[in-house]
Amino acid sequence: MNPAPMRLRLSWDDPGTGERKEPTLAVPIALGREFNQMPGEMNGHRVSRLTLNSLEVSRFHALIDMDAGGLVVIDQNSSNGTLINGQRQTRSVLGNGDSLQIGPYYISVTFAANPPASPPSGNSQIFFHPDTDLPDPRISHPAPLPPLASPAQPGGTAAFPPPAFQAQQVVVQDLHATGLRVDEVDYAAVGGGLGSFVWVDLLRIYGVKSSQIAALGMEPQPYARYKRLCMNSQIPLHERLRSNSDSCPDNIWGWPSYALREAGHDLLKGSLGTAFGYLWQVFAEPAFAQTYTPRAGNVFDAIDREAKRIGWEQMFRYASVRSIRKTEDGRYAIAYSRTSANQRDHAFLIARNVQLATGYAAIQFLPDLQAYREKTNDFKSVVNAYEEHNHVYEHLEKFGGTVMIRGRGIVASRIVQRIYEARAKNPNISLLHLMRSPKPQGNKFGRSQRAVENHYEFQPFNWPKATWGGELRIMLEKAAPEQRKRLLADWGGTTTADRQDWRRMVEEGIRQGWYQITFGEVERVERNPHSSGIERTVTYIQEKGLKGQIRLEADFIIDATGLDAKVKANPLLNDLVTHYKLPLHENGRIAVANNFELVEMRSPQGRMYAAGAMTLGGPYAAVDSFLGLQYAALCAVVDSLAAARAPGIHRLNFLSSFGQWLKWVANQAP
Template structure:
């Protein structure tokens, strides 16, 4: 075979995003572009850079030898694993799993001739008017006028004249602080501004829903976390309480003590003080979190701050501020001008596997194939009535929750089975220095201290001090937010495997179709068994959310208009205080928060802790810039503001 081409497929260990390069043999793998051995010098060698401390400078080589594809360990420190077994030299065939450091790759040989290649995940956009997932929307909505010329032609300039805005005849309002998004990231930033002395009249939060947790709550409910269920989030962070004390655990324990529920009260405290050695990590109930945020919403005057609007574009003004063009409804347009702007737009889209998207488009079947973040209660209602088989794709936090929900449905109907389709085995978890994440039944488990270390530990300091290449390497070594190490759902998977109603299958999907009985048929290429067919009544895609800039028309327009740099994950490049340096406009400053900043100075950016930390350092930046009304908190003022919080009084000035 001449110049064979192979495809390597893996999920980025830092983010879970899919990578599927097609390369010609030979291929050299390494942490750096090290000098090749003499026998390869002068040849056309493809080089695959893997940014991880677990990967040696020149780690491995894939080459073609005697009509066979062979991988050779080049004297690496951590070795090369093929299908979970350490090898110094091994023949590779279609579907083999190749592990180099934390990178778990599936190898497909001669993809041009024999293999159907799957494109990267597509997305389901959030409807801009309803803020709910809408599979009928295109991937990216162009930023063009709707009927009238809005945004106006002046928005094509680098700097928009404030006078030109008024000349349009449309409403122009001004404020000191503008939060774009109005979700949890915006709420936490606004909350800290209020605590730091800024009057509510000086702040505007622009978004589509008045409740700052509305989208998060809906995604929780859709992914089968009801209000009485505990979130998969650590208890050290309280979006309604920047001080973190009393925590949700203490509040829940006090509530039970007042109701004479001594056992449960002490159980919560034991979980907090004994975690994780003797007890399971405490996490709060969803309803408690939302109720606590409602209390803080009233305390800081959020209803006065919030304003409904869909943001269409953001521009610098000619007087050192920022202008936001937004719509307040069909044909109802306006502008907001602000000196300080905060971007926390959250996840603009849901990842949806392309073969499942193709199925829905072909058969117009939106009931049998669903995304875990869409409303899909009908799946479990039918299972409870009639039984059936569910095929799950993805193996993260949401997948574990879907398995738990099906386990609950089996209490109503035992004729329910689960097929969990994974691309490849997961023999071991991410490793950094002497620590390594554990793996159970091919789920990589998130250590209990992951968000804590991000918050105040050495990992946060290490990441802040690192350059972009080092950050990429560190995040790849650490791994991202994964399934929590919780014994309750682990017992469910163990029980399901032993009883036979839960089965794990490995393979690459070739396509999905519908049979004559209206069941879904998934064609997979399974290692050692050739092509197989998996029949199911429902398919649930639990592969996650998409926060790349290109998935958001607003952010994509901003990046292209000002030629903003993106990091290796396609997210915004931010300073250590989460400011966008390239968007500095005189005294005007723009900050960002959440998943759109992943790859920057903080790891768990989309957690409660991550949103709180980004708000803290951003407001510190505003205080350093002498922004109007912002006072840096000290021991005395912070204690005074905490007392106001305890007494449920409006933030003191």
Template sequence: MNSGSLEIQLSWQDPVTGERREPRLRVPIAFGREFARMPAELRGQPVVRMVLNHDQVSRFHALIEWEQNQLVVTDQGSVNGIHVNGQRQTRAVVNSGDLLQIGPYVISVTFAAALTPPSPPPPVHSGNSVINFNPSTNLPDPTLPPQQPVIPTGSNFPPPLFRQQQIPVQALHATGLPVDETDYLAVGAGLGSFIWVDLLRISSVSSDKIVALGIDKEPYARYKLLCLNSQIPLHERLRSNSDSCPDNIWGWPSYALREAWHDFTKGKLNDAVKYLWKVFAEPTFAETYTPRAGNVFDSIDREAKRIGWDKIYRFGRVLTIRKTDDGRYCVAYSRGRGNHAFFVSRYLHIATGYPALQFLPHLQAYRERYKDFKSVVNAYEDHNHVYQQLEHQGGRVLIQGRGIVASRIVQRIYEARQKNPNISILHLMRSPKPQGNKYGNSQRSVKHHIELQPFNWPKACWGGELRETLEKAPPDVRKELLSNKVWGGTTTADRLDWQRITDTGIREGWYKIQFAVVTKVEQDAQNHIITYIEDKDFGEIQLPAVDFIIDATGLDAKVKESPLLQDLVEHYNLPLNPVGRLAVANDFELVEMRNDKGKIYAAGAITFGGSYAAVDSFLGLQYACLRAVDGLAAARAPGVHSLNPVSSFGQWLKWVFNQSPT
């Protein structure tokens, strides 16, 4: 390839605005915060200047050049350095598909010559479609083709020996690829992995015995992205309890107490008292307290630093998991295009989160037909352009889904109406909900056909009577209890501000609810979106044209949507529970994957349908990981000491004084 004509495709999401940028540029490229004056050695050269406006980016930060038939990136003496595929470098070769990090910008690099036309979209099925997460960027990507198998035909990695049930460790070394070993390996490196690692550390396991493999160094990166995309900025509140603290096993001081103390020291006495009153009086006399997103992320940052997360984390996309012939497990993973390696460990923990976003099939069909990814969006995609256009031009929005995400979208549109009142909402629901689910003597309240509940499950599911009931129940009874007719179902938080918004909207006429089943969505000659619904009396009828449709129906954690989990299930013929997720024991072990003394545990949404309902909540992740670590202690796993009142108090004191656990 001629270096003078070389172009590369860069792709990233702006960490401040959330805007997606995908420039195609000619090499050389200079990256920096500003370029008031270029370095002397580059003056007069045709250098493309790429400005990254962030205080973590130096004025002249990095340079990409073409040297001896290779693309090379060089750190230009920046303060924060550059990272290639998660590893800090001063000078490195960049291959197509690699990830380059400059400050908070994680940039995917693709050679223009390597760019290929997108694969044809998958056919639309009767069930929900999905939007998969890009395995290179960890961002939802609606243009991705269906997920590919882990070991496709003709692939040279993972090698053919991974088709065996047990892999000889000697054969791994014979491949010539890097083989590392560790006692404890966390697959995913997200919040579930972080909590498991945190519990191992406070159970006396040293950081050099633990590895967490994943795409993002910040354990909350995926969760934060989904929050921001679904219009929960850092100052807004999550649907989580005050003492559900991923950074602190005791849950004390709770988020409410921390926030009250912070405001008290700032002279905001009324706010401080308000938070404490909420916790004391909720939910009977006061609205349930929930923490601010930014406070949660800050607390996790503090704990990550305390336990040495930066030494534990490794960049890598896990491709497959296999048993080894010596009672351990081998993980094959990719560190970038053409850069593969193995990890061997006796104890694994899988917490991969949600692999895809649910997407209604008629909306998927619309996007495939019209190639319109701006007017019809998923609430978990980056869709800030919708609110920007509404604020400037007004418009009509159709929302599908009636859970907490839909409520947050309604709030965001209400905020846009403060700038432009020429905005209206049509909230489309499949059927009325005149009354809430009832279990025993308890029944959920309903307002405007939306079930209200402080959290996504009855509170007794976390640690009370309902948790014990579910744990003792057989699989078919668990499925019934977790169904939409009993404990489950779509609910939204019992927030008075959201109720006031819908009350106001209905009264003023800009918010309307309609019950219908959508048959198809089309585009008219003016590029407006036309929705057709089925009416029992009049057949198919057309709704008024809208400017945007937002799908707020949620996330998808089915095993089949994750190539890693699907490969594991098929290779070892693992059972799934009645709702189609991984079948785990009450201590969250995948019992069928036991290999001599080796054990695999799981946590998060991939275990839903088992002995615990709220598996994807903060407290649910803590519970699953605590049960798993207790199991390791009972099995006398190396370095794991059971927590007792004395050792637990000692570890809590270390947390208070921000000291390392070991």
């Protein structure tokens, strides 16, 4: 009888979506894109198969197996090779904690016989409070608001939405019978953020009257949540966003761009050098100049101007949207709650056409850090980069200390810059950057490859340039769902822009010794008293092989692993998807057509669209960028609604578009 096979936990972040994957598989394990020619058993054991969907991965790329020397990984004459701990190998002994690179996949290997003491690694979430829209770490799971009494029934306990919303098609008369307010419009934007704003902006430019548009959201400024997340992640108004400048949410024509406006402002002040520097950046990037990105304050000021121009205040409705259903007359019924200082009441909105742009449902939070918070109730030492945590930098600037960053990418690079700035006030600050695995080389696609330096992956823009509006965008639109998954894995997710000042800070920190990068899978995080009497966090990671643990102390831990856009994390979207059995991608995002329509939700009189991070895996890559939101709006309004002659929309030609642009320049209503 053969002994029970060894089991391994293989952990990686999906290169296309950033989602954490952690299957536990029995040895032998075959890794590859396809396994048509491979036997089902080897040495008397069934072969586990791990499919890695990328053109950089060979059909049968590598095999993890046991031999007389222990656990080994064997490259199967793959086209691009197998890297073990950053070194290309054809055959190598594999130890606990080692890392493999196969194409764009960076996989950590953990012996399942020695599981970590904390909950499985994978990401938990910090959800936004349903009333305040602020990150609330004490909300453990997404849930609809509890049933509340209806104003039409004083002292009653009627649940909202009413029982009529259990039907596939709601009878509009039944909504009027509740005694609650019922309004009707042609267009409803659900979310009220930047995605809603660019859709509404385009509708107004295309001739729709503000009286026929409703934007439902939690905050009157369409950029409110985005601004708050920027500020929390240490991007103040004067600092430059860590995103590109290919589009302007306030200007669908894109001219003048942010760089041109900033240059014009500096020219008026007599700063010729800086003005022409911005223009040179845009003209020469990325080959001869570093990437231009706009200042946060300039972006928000420009959106304020456009919001006032199109009458956003008249269209916006404070609303916590609870549910959306089709109606029997071919429209959509939206049930929402309206909260004031003293009471909460409810209302309905009937719309012909609906756009969903609810943004990110939650902030990703590492489960070992979640476990630490639950055990210690310490919300000061362990924070997420997207939570308000200025107290960390205030403490460091006054007393010094050690900070640990978890995760890497755009947000982590900004935290590094903030620590660098704090050291100008107090040099007794050190930074420990804990990454799950090394990153010896960047994603490749064809002849192109992203640069890697100090385990940061760089890209002149967050995605390859051609995904925004070039040949790669067209390739993704034409691809089948499985091909799209493969392309997104090869292109990789968002990265830090290739800016010399950001790279210099990292190099300087490593050279001077105050910045250290280390790798490992976390077993647990605890709180231990320091010799000075001050309690510090202690992170235990498994040393490679079976030698033991590494103990890392820090005054603060900052989680920079990102945001969560999965449908199940959003009660509204989850309710809609469950009720109408809408298809989802493997990454948990909603499936849309090339014009961003939810085809299964089409009604005789109207259509439903989606935009933003919830659509990743569909026809567009950079879905949560400014340009991605505008592109989704263009596809929905121009290619779909205007083509269907939706009410109030008038197609623009060259002259009418130029006329609308002149109104934009003069700050006149569309």
